[in-house]
Amino acid sequence: MVCSIVGLGLMGGSFGLAMRDYFDEIIGIDHNKHHCEDAINLGLVDKIGEFKDIEKSDVVVLAIPVKSIINSLQNISKLNIKKDLTIIDFGSTKESIIKNCPNSIRKNLVASHPMAGTEYSGPQAAIADLYKNKVMVVCNIEESGKIQRKRAIDIFNKLQMHIKYMDAKEHDRHAAFISHMPHIVSFSIANSVLKQEDKEHIVALAAGGFKDMSRLAKSNPHMWKDIFSENKKNLLDAVEAFESELKKAKEMIEKEEWDKLQEWMKMGNNLHKIM
Amino acid sequence: MVCSIVGLGLMGGSFGLAMRDYFDEIIGIDHNKHHCEDAINLGLVDKIGEFKDIEKSDVVVLAIPVKSIINSLQNISKLNIKKDLTIIDFGSTKESIIKNCPNSIRKNLVASHPMAGTEYSGPQAAIADLYKNKVMVVCNIEESGKIQRKRAIDIFNKLQMHIKYMDAKEHDRHAAFISHMPHIVSFSIANSVLKQEDKEHIVALAAGGFKDMSRLAKSNPHMWKDIFSENKKNLLDAVEAFESELKKAKEMIEKEEWDKLQEWMKMGNNLHKIM
The missing domain is CATH 1.10.3660.10 (6-phosphogluconate dehydrogenase C-terminal like domain)
Known part of the structure; x- marks a missing residue:
C-alpha cells in the first residue's frame, strides 16, 4: 500500500515516522523545500513527491491547516484517484471541511482530529509516539465509505489511538x-x-x-x-x-x-x- | 543538630525526607494527628514532638500557612529558645510575615519561599526531590543574623536549590x-x-x-x-x-x-x- 502525506510538519511527520512499517511506501508532499529535505533526512517518509502522486496512493493524509485541506479536497476531486482511496484529514475544526468536501469524494474522506500535539512545529518536532494513547476524534463517520472507514480505523489502531465518534458540530x-x-x-x-x-x-x-x-x-x-x-x-x-x-x-x-x-x-x- | 518541622504537609514532609541525613534528629510538629502518623510511617521525620520542642532545636522550619506562621513567630518569641536558633519560614507571601515578626527573634528568622510544589497536599504527597533544582527566594536577608543566614544557605544548598535574594514587597x-x-x-x-x-x-x-x-x-x-x-x-x-x-x-x-x-x-x- 502506498500512502501520501500532504504537510510534513509535526503532525504529518510524526504520522510518517509511526507508520513506516505499515505502508510499502510513504510519499511526502509539501510546498516547503526545507520541510521536504528535513523529512527525508529524518526518515519521516520514503520519498518526496508531488500532489499528482495521490493518484497512485491508497491512503492520503492531509496534515495541513483547515483552509488548505478544503483546497486540497477540491484538487483531489479533479485527480484520477483510485476508487477506494482513503483520505484522512487532520484538520482541527471539522464542520467546514465536511461541508466543503466535493460530493464525488465524500465517501473517500474520513474526517478526523487527533487530540495530540506539542507546542513545537515543523518536521524537526516529529516524534514517533505522538499519537500513542491519544484520542482520535472521527466525525460523521456514517458519511464515509465502508472500505475507507475500515482502513482508517485500522490505521488509528496501529497508532494505538482511542477512537471517539462525534458529530462535526459537536x-x-x-x-x-x-x-x-x-x-x-x-x-x-x-x-x-x-x-x-x-x-x-x-x-x-x-x-x-x-x-x-x-x-x-x-x-x-x-x-x-x-x-x-x-x-x-x-x-x-x-x-x-x-x-x-x-x-x-x-x-x-x-x-x-x-x-x-x-x-x-x-x-x-x-x-x-x-x- | 536538631531540627523541628512545624507542619507535616507536602512542603514540611518533603523537607524532612530530603534532610534526614543532614540533621541528627528531625522532630515533626503538627496539630493533625493523621499527618503525624503518616509522617512517622513514611519516614519523613524521626519523631513527633510538641511546640515546646523548638526550645531544644537548632533549626525550625515553619511549613504552614502565612497566618499560622505569624502566630507561631509570636509563640516562639515567648519560648526559651537557643540563642542561635535559625527559623526558616516557607510562607508564600513574605511582607506580612516580616512585618509581624517580633523584634526579639527577627535576627533568627530567614524569610524564605521555595518556588516548588505540586497540586497535591499532605504528608502522603511528600517527595524527596521536591526542592531539587528549584528556586528558593530569600527576602530581606540583611535583617537576618549572620549565623542564621549561613545556616539557611547551607541547608538550601544541601537541597540543591538556586537561591534568589529579593525584597519582600517585590x-x-x-x-x-x-x-x-x-x-x-x-x-x-x-x-x-x-x-x-x-x-x-x-x-x-x-x-x-x-x-x-x-x-x-x-x-x-x-x-x-x-x-x-x-x-x-x-x-x-x-x-x-x-x-x-x-x-x-x-x-x-x-x-x-x-x-x-x-x-x-x-x-x-x-x-x-x-x-
Missing part, C-alpha cells in the same frame, strides 16, 4: 473549550507578564505551575490564527464562559468573600473526577 | 503573577468547562494542553483561599493585567483582526526567550 464546540480557548488564555498569561517592567525578575521565579500555564504560548501564531478564525463563534463562546468564571472569582476577591471563593475552587477540583 | 508582587493569578485562571478554566451540559464529552477530548492548563485546579482550596487573602492587592493587579490581555484578544477575534492577533501571539512567544 466536535468544533468541544475543541473550542478543550484546546482553542486554553491557547488564548495561555497567550494572555504570557503577554500580561511580558508587559511588566520587572518581567525578568518575575519569570526567574517560575516553577512548574507557571511553566504549564504558559507552555501553550510557545505555539505557532500563524497556525493558530487560522484555527481561531475557523472556529470563531465557538471560541468566543468558550472565552465568554471562561471570562464569566474569572469575573466571579475577581469579585469574590475584591469583596473578600474568602469562604465563597473556597467553595468555587472546590467545584473546580471536581474536574479531575471526570477527566 | 517578592509578593512577583508571586501574584507567577503563581497566584495562574491558579485563579486554572480554576476559571475548570469551572467554565464544568458548567457545560456536555462536560463529560468535552473532557473526553482532553490532551496535554488542557491537562496542563487545568492541573492547578486540583490544588487545595482551603490553602489557596488563605494565600489569596494574604496577597489580595497584588493578586487583583495581576488578574487585571491578565484580563486586559484577554480582552484585547477577544476584541481581535470579534473584529476578525487575524493578522493583529497573530502579532499579539508572536509577542507571547517571547516569554520563553527570557524564561
Whole structure:
C-alpha cells in the first residue's frame, strides 16, 4: 500500500515516522523545500513527491491547516484517484471541511482530529509516539465509505489511538473549550507578564505551575490564527464562559468573600473526577 | 543538630525526607494527628514532638500557612529558645510575615519561599526531590543574623536549590503573577468547562494542553483561599493585567483582526526567550 502525506510538519511527520512499517511506501508532499529535505533526512517518509502522486496512493493524509485541506479536497476531486482511496484529514475544526468536501469524494474522506500535539512545529518536532494513547476524534463517520472507514480505523489502531465518534458540530464546540480557548488564555498569561517592567525578575521565579500555564504560548501564531478564525463563534463562546468564571472569582476577591471563593475552587477540583 | 518541622504537609514532609541525613534528629510538629502518623510511617521525620520542642532545636522550619506562621513567630518569641536558633519560614507571601515578626527573634528568622510544589497536599504527597533544582527566594536577608543566614544557605544548598535574594514587597508582587493569578485562571478554566451540559464529552477530548492548563485546579482550596487573602492587592493587579490581555484578544477575534492577533501571539512567544 502506498500512502501520501500532504504537510510534513509535526503532525504529518510524526504520522510518517509511526507508520513506516505499515505502508510499502510513504510519499511526502509539501510546498516547503526545507520541510521536504528535513523529512527525508529524518526518515519521516520514503520519498518526496508531488500532489499528482495521490493518484497512485491508497491512503492520503492531509496534515495541513483547515483552509488548505478544503483546497486540497477540491484538487483531489479533479485527480484520477483510485476508487477506494482513503483520505484522512487532520484538520482541527471539522464542520467546514465536511461541508466543503466535493460530493464525488465524500465517501473517500474520513474526517478526523487527533487530540495530540506539542507546542513545537515543523518536521524537526516529529516524534514517533505522538499519537500513542491519544484520542482520535472521527466525525460523521456514517458519511464515509465502508472500505475507507475500515482502513482508517485500522490505521488509528496501529497508532494505538482511542477512537471517539462525534458529530462535526459537536466536535468544533468541544475543541473550542478543550484546546482553542486554553491557547488564548495561555497567550494572555504570557503577554500580561511580558508587559511588566520587572518581567525578568518575575519569570526567574517560575516553577512548574507557571511553566504549564504558559507552555501553550510557545505555539505557532500563524497556525493558530487560522484555527481561531475557523472556529470563531465557538471560541468566543468558550472565552465568554471562561471570562464569566474569572469575573466571579475577581469579585469574590475584591469583596473578600474568602469562604465563597473556597467553595468555587472546590467545584473546580471536581474536574479531575471526570477527566 | 536538631531540627523541628512545624507542619507535616507536602512542603514540611518533603523537607524532612530530603534532610534526614543532614540533621541528627528531625522532630515533626503538627496539630493533625493523621499527618503525624503518616509522617512517622513514611519516614519523613524521626519523631513527633510538641511546640515546646523548638526550645531544644537548632533549626525550625515553619511549613504552614502565612497566618499560622505569624502566630507561631509570636509563640516562639515567648519560648526559651537557643540563642542561635535559625527559623526558616516557607510562607508564600513574605511582607506580612516580616512585618509581624517580633523584634526579639527577627535576627533568627530567614524569610524564605521555595518556588516548588505540586497540586497535591499532605504528608502522603511528600517527595524527596521536591526542592531539587528549584528556586528558593530569600527576602530581606540583611535583617537576618549572620549565623542564621549561613545556616539557611547551607541547608538550601544541601537541597540543591538556586537561591534568589529579593525584597519582600517585590517578592509578593512577583508571586501574584507567577503563581497566584495562574491558579485563579486554572480554576476559571475548570469551572467554565464544568458548567457545560456536555462536560463529560468535552473532557473526553482532553490532551496535554488542557491537562496542563487545568492541573492547578486540583490544588487545595482551603490553602489557596488563605494565600489569596494574604496577597489580595497584588493578586487583583495581576488578574487585571491578565484580563486586559484577554480582552484585547477577544476584541481581535470579534473584529476578525487575524493578522493583529497573530502579532499579539508572536509577542507571547517571547516569554520563553527570557524564561
